[in-house]
Amino acid sequence: MNAHAITPDQIAAIVREVLRRIRADLGPQHAAAPAAAALPAAKAAAAPIAAAAGFQLAEKLVTAASLATIPAGTKTVMLRHDALITPSGRDAARAAGCTLVRGAKGAQATSGAAPAGRSFFLAAAECPGDSATRTAGLVRMLPGAQQLPATGLTDVVASHGLHLTRDGGRGILLAGRPHVAVALANRSPGVRAVTARDTTTLLAAAQECAANLLGIAPRDFSASSLERIGVTLAGRDPGPAPAELAAPAAAGCACSGPQPDAPAPPCSCTTHHH
Numbered sequence: 001m002n003a004h005a006i007t008p009d010q011i012a013a014i015v016r017e018v019l020r021r022i023r024a025d026l027g028p029q030h031a032a033a034p035a036a037a038a039l040p041a042a043k044a045a046a047a048p049i050a051a052a053a054g055f056q057l058a059e060k061l062v063t064a065a066s067l068a069t070i071p072a073g074t075k076t077v078m079l080r081h082d083a084l085i086t087p088s089g090r091d092a093a094r095a096a097g098c099t100l101v102r103g104a105k106g107a108q109a110t111s112g113a114a115p116a117g118r119s120f121f122l123a124a125a126e127c128p129g130d131s132a133t134r135t136a137g138l139v140r141m142l143p144g145a146q147q148l149p150a151t152g153l154t155d156v157v158a159s160h161g162l163h164l165t166r167d168g169g170r171g172i173l174l175a176g177r178p179h180v181a182v183a184l185a186n187r188s189p190g191v192r193a194v195t196a197r198d199t200t201t202l203l204a205a206a207q208e209c210a211a212n213l214l215g216i217a218p219r220d221f222s223a224s225s226l227e228r229i230g231v232t233l234a235g236r237d238p239g240p241a242p243a244e245l246a247a248p249a250a251a252g253c254a255c256s257g258p259q260p261d262a263p264a265p266p267c268s269c270t271t272h273h274h
Contacts, residue, residue, distance in 0.1 A: 181215040
């Protein structure tokens with residue numbers, strides 16, 4: 001019985017479907033435009049790092065979308081030994097000035113780099129589904145990261161705020177209600193938390209606000225996207241916080257009205273006694 005050979009058209013259809021799913025993981029911007037076109041925007045959102053440090057990519061299928069999140073200035077991208085590099089991936093690496101290097105067989109596949117001199121914290125709160133698996137994946141990708149106990153949302157946010165403020169670290173909070181989590185976290189001095197529903201928007205928001213905490217709903221991201229977000233946040237320097245987000249000065253309000261804590265002016269009415 002003769003086996004049916006796969007035609008070139010069928011192979012092309014399979015590759016297109018794989019790329020479509022990868023772009024869908026990265027958000028609507030990538031679904032509507034070629035992945036290669038998104039590389040400059042993603043590189044602009046990333047802070048420059050030392051070119052000699054390189055970047056590790058754990059994905060087996062390397063496409064332009066895979067390379068869209070590497071930090072700006074990266075000259076060498078380390079790949080797993082059995083990585084499959086698509087033509088769009090080679091074109092994107094060439095356009096970015098990156099050299100793709102396969103690792104040795106048997107080497108552990110990890111992405112990015114461990115946080116150097118800065119603590120990294122992971123936690124989950126009120127996540128539907130199996131958030132433990134997602135958290136464990138992030139822990140594997142970020143050696144040295146500390147996992148905080150999974151309790152209620154308020155307690156987890158407070159614990160994150162304490163660690164980030166005291167240790168000057170960064171963190172990711174997986175939450176079923178990420179907007180509530182971010183609003184709570186931003187009450188803590190020294191915490192700058194952001195959230196979004198796709199990788200590109202989330203990393204751009206983190207860069208714009210010099211965020212040190214990302215609130216993420218696991219349902220909105222694939223496991224590989226979460227890992228990519230984690231290694232990108234851990235491996236780049238967020239830079240100084242925008243001046244508008246600096247701690248308010250202790251001076252009083254410059255407006256002409258009464259201060260909130262100032263004693264109320266005496267009542268001028270004559271119709272009752274105080």
